[in-house]
Amino acid sequence: xxxxxxxxxxxxxxxxxxxxxxRLDGRQTYDYRSIKISFGTDYGCxxxxxGKTRIMAxxxxxxxxPKENRPNEGLIFFNIELSPMASPAFEMGRQSELLVxxxxxxxxxxxxxxxxxxxxxxxxxxxKVWQIRVDVHLLNHDGNLMDAASIAxxxxxxxxxxxxxxxxxxxxxxxSTEERDxxxxxxxxxxxxxxxxxxxQGLLKDQAVPLxxxxxxxxxxxxxxxxxxxxxxxxxIASVKVSEITELINKALENDKKxxxxxxxFGFAESLPQERITALKTNVSPVEMSDVKEKANEIVQRAxxxxxxxxxxxxxxxxxxxVGEGLENSWGLKEEEEEEDETVELKMELEEGMRRRGEVTWxxxxxxxxxxxxxxx
Amino acid sequence: MAxxxxxxxxxxxxxxxxxxxxxDGKDLVVPGDVIxxxxxxxxxxxxxxxxxxxxxxVAGEVERVxxxxxxxxxxxxxxxEVGDVVVGRVTEVQQKRWKVDTNxxxxxxxxxxxxxxxxxxxxxxxxxxxxxxxxxxQEGDLISAEVQSVFSDGALSLxxxxxxxxxxxxxxxxxxxxxxxxxxxxxxxxxPCGASIILGNNGFVWLYxxxxxxxxxxxxxxxxxxxxxxxxxxxxxxxxxxxLALGAHxxxxxxxxxxxxxESSLPHQIKDILKPEVMEEIVMMTRQKLxxxxx
Numbered sequence: 001x002x003x004x005x006x007x008x009x010x011x012x013x014x015x016x017x018x019x020x021x022x023r024l025d026g027r028q029t030y031d032y033r034s035i036k037i038s039f040g041t042d043y044g045c046x047x048x049x050x051g052k053t054r055i056m057a058x059x060x061x062x063x064x065x066p067k068e069n070r071p072n073e074g075l076i077f078f079n080i081e082l083s084p085m086a087s088p089a090f091e092m093g094r095q096s097e098l099l100v101x102x103x104x105x106x107x108x109x110x111x112x113x114x115x116x117x118x119x120x121x122x123x124x125x126x127x128k129v130w131q132i133r134v135d136v137h138l139l140n141h142d143g144n145l146m147d148a149a150s151i152a153x154x155x156x157x158x159x160x161x162x163x164x165x166x167x168x169x170x171x172x173x174x175x176s177t178e179e180r181d182x183x184x185x186x187x188x189x190x191x192x193x194x195x196x197x198x199x200x201q202g203l204l205k206d207q208a209v210p211l212x213x214x215x216x217x218x219x220x221x222x223x224x225x226x227x228x229x230x231x232x233x234x235x236x237i238a239s240v241k242v243s244e245i246t247e248l249i250n251k252a253l254e255n256d257k258k259x260x261x262x263x264x265x266f267g268f269a270e271s272l273p274q275e276r277i278t279a280l281k282t283n284v285s286p287v288e289m290s291d292v293k294e295k296a297n298e299i300v301q302r303a304x305x306x307x308x309x310x311x312x313x314x315x316x317x318x319x320x321x322x323v324g325e326g327l328e329n330s331w332g333l334k335e336e337e338e339e340e341d342e343t344v345e346l347k348m349e350l351e352e353g354m355r356r357r358g359e360v361t362w363x364x365x366x367x368x369x370x371x372x373x374x375x376x377x
Numbered sequence: 378m379a380x381x382x383x384x385x386x387x388x389x390x391x392x393x394x395x396x397x398x399x400x401d402g403k404d405l406v407v408p409g410d411v412i413x414x415x416x417x418x419x420x421x422x423x424x425x426x427x428x429x430x431x432x433x434x435v436a437g438e439v440e441r442v443x444x445x446x447x448x449x450x451x452x453x454x455x456x457x458e459v460g461d462v463v464v465g466r467v468t469e470v471q472q473k474r475w476k477v478d479t480n481x482x483x484x485x486x487x488x489x490x491x492x493x494x495x496x497x498x499x500x501x502x503x504x505x506x507x508x509x510x511x512x513x514x515q516e517g518d519l520i521s522a523e524v525q526s527v528f529s530d531g532a533l534s535l536x537x538x539x540x541x542x543x544x545x546x547x548x549x550x551x552x553x554x555x556x557x558x559x560x561x562x563x564x565x566x567x568x569p570c571g572a573s574i575i576l577g578n579n580g581f582v583w584l585y586x587x588x589x590x591x592x593x594x595x596x597x598x599x600x601x602x603x604x605x606x607x608x609x610x611x612x613x614x615x616x617x618x619x620x621l622a623l624g625a626h627x628x629x630x631x632x633x634x635x636x637x638x639x640e641s642s643l644p645h646q647i648k649d650i651l652k653p654e655v656m657e658e659i660v661m662m663t664r665q666k667l668x669x670x671x672x
Contacts (some may be wrong), residue, residue, distance in 0.1 A: 005478055007550070008517040317654055321383040345634050 037252040044160030048152040052142035057152035059160040066129040074121020075131040089142035098237040117186040194238040397416040421447025428565035455481040455555040455579035456532040460562040483532040491536035519545040548585030548599035553624040555580035559631040566632040618650035626660040638663045
């Protein structure tokens with residue numbers, strides 16, 4: 001099923017917003033969405049949340065005969081799957097262009113960078129080596145699959161433990177997890193993909209789906225010309241972001257290790273309760289508050305006498321409320337005149353409402369924030 | 378100027394007995410419901426055999442024609458038939474045809490030979506016409522067209538061979554479910570409240586300011602870019618919000634119901650129409666008026 005095409009108005013709006021360096025969800029041009037990394041009960045299972053994009057990576061291993069021209073190197077195999085669960089635009093079984101591109105990119109990122117020591121995966125040269133298989137499943141598609149996939153893959157590889165192997169002469173014994181502790185893979189560094197989208201008007205990082213439709217990908221055939229300094233700028237930004245993300249991955253790995261050691265609960269099942277009733281909850285977002293007081297005082301001094309306002313909040317119906325009734329609107333539109341009797345009615349309703357609900361504490365804290373809002377607006 | 382806050386509420390159950398008495402005789406099923414255990418029936422669309430029991434696979438009403446049982450889904454993509462008026466958006470420009478998105482399973486096709494080119498009806502299509510296709514219709518343009526025929530795979534073939542069809546200019550598009558649009562003789566209406574409406578059978582409704590007297594020769598591909606007056610814009614905004622209210626309460630859409638809804642919404646401010654409780658009130662009044670009209 002194809003995605004519904006964007007209308008011209010929406011397209012123009014997005015492009016104009018980019019020109020003014022504004023984004024739909026309020027981020028700065030080089031900001032990532034919030035990244036959450038969690039691990040499963042098995043070693044090598046990792047979930048990554050990049051905003052609403054969800055990806056799961058699972059690492060497994062098995063003993064096989066190595067390639068003829070490289071007898072003492074292990075093998076790594078990557079596989080990305082896009083299922084219809086992620087988005088109705090994906091179809092099961094069909095090799096879409098996007099899938100091929102993602103697979104190739106992930107392979108290039110992790111295999112050609114030689115981040116994993118393949119020689120340590122050798123057991124018996126020429127006969128038995130470990131083949132590490134990384135399966136990446138996309139659970140929800142909300143843009144920027146490449147970055148999320150690379151983070152998930154490398155985090156899973158760092159988390160994975162392979163069974164210990166003992167060699168006695170010709171015999172090779174593979175010890176199970178109960179007999180001997182499994183060994184982590186030897187990983188030299190963490191390569192992470194950072195994608196940029198280039199538009200005529202500017203450039204962005206980590207775009208959600210509507211912007212992916214509008215933007216131009218430089219690797220496609222009808223590419224656009226990039227300036228040298230743009231490329232340098234991108235690589236500088238990318239290096240900063242990558243170090244941040246690497247820190248995040250390391251912290252997540254540490255937490256998981258600690259949880260396992262202390263015998264605390266860990267794994268996917270534990271991360272579920274946090275998301276049970278979060279359909280209506282938004283994440284805590286940091287707000288710049290350092291100079292708010294000075295700014296507020298300045299505005300209050302410069303402002304005129306505040307207009308006659310109805311004490312807020314006003315309960316118009318059970319479950320709804322209004323704040324700031326009677327304020328001047330600054331949109332430049334003409335507003336209808338409020339009637340005198342209305343204010344009296346509203347006051348009576350408010351008292352009745354407060355008695356009925358009995359949640360006086362909640363409303364009073366709202367009143368305080370509402371007054372603060374009134375002062376600053 | 379106030380900021381509204383709203384707590385989440387449980388949606389009220391709409392009792393079927395009070396509304397839509399026309400549904401009394403029809404059976405509504407949900408996926409998994411057993412329709413019949415009688416093996417004498419042939420199974421049609423929307424059903425499957427589950428251990429010799431005929432079960433529904435979509436949510437909708439059961440239709441029985443002699444020995445054939447099928448389930449017609451309530452929420453579905455647009456299944457076009459010959460003669461339907463559709464409003465669609467051009468997604469691709471290909472050789473000698475355009476691909477139009479009409480909210481159906483496949484993109485509809487608008488052939489170059491099915492459009493009106495300037496220079497008269499019987500003009501021969503030349504090679505230059507092929508190269509200048511993009512001058513007439515580009516990706517992202519909205520058009521109104523009629524279904525000429527249906528391909529074997531279900532894709533629709535459209536045509537705009539009449540002056541009332543063609544590229545749409547300034548207006549507002551409202552996307553609703555195709556099953557809410559009533560089939561009527563004409564889908565183009567000039568509402569007395571001061572705007573015009575095209576109720577596309579595919580669920581796309583186009584609202585636009587009533588065109589004044591303009592030369593008919595232009596017809597089809599002339600889009601007027603004159604600024605629309607504020608009063609016209611307000612009427613169109615109110616109509617759009619009314620359409621959303623009717624769509625949310627699953628009221629059948631035709632010119633009379635839209636008009637009654639507009640009249641019932643006049644006491645409220647345009648932006649208030651989008652509040653759930655105001656929506657309910659307006660739709661209730663509209664339903665009352667419609668029932669009075671029938672009875």
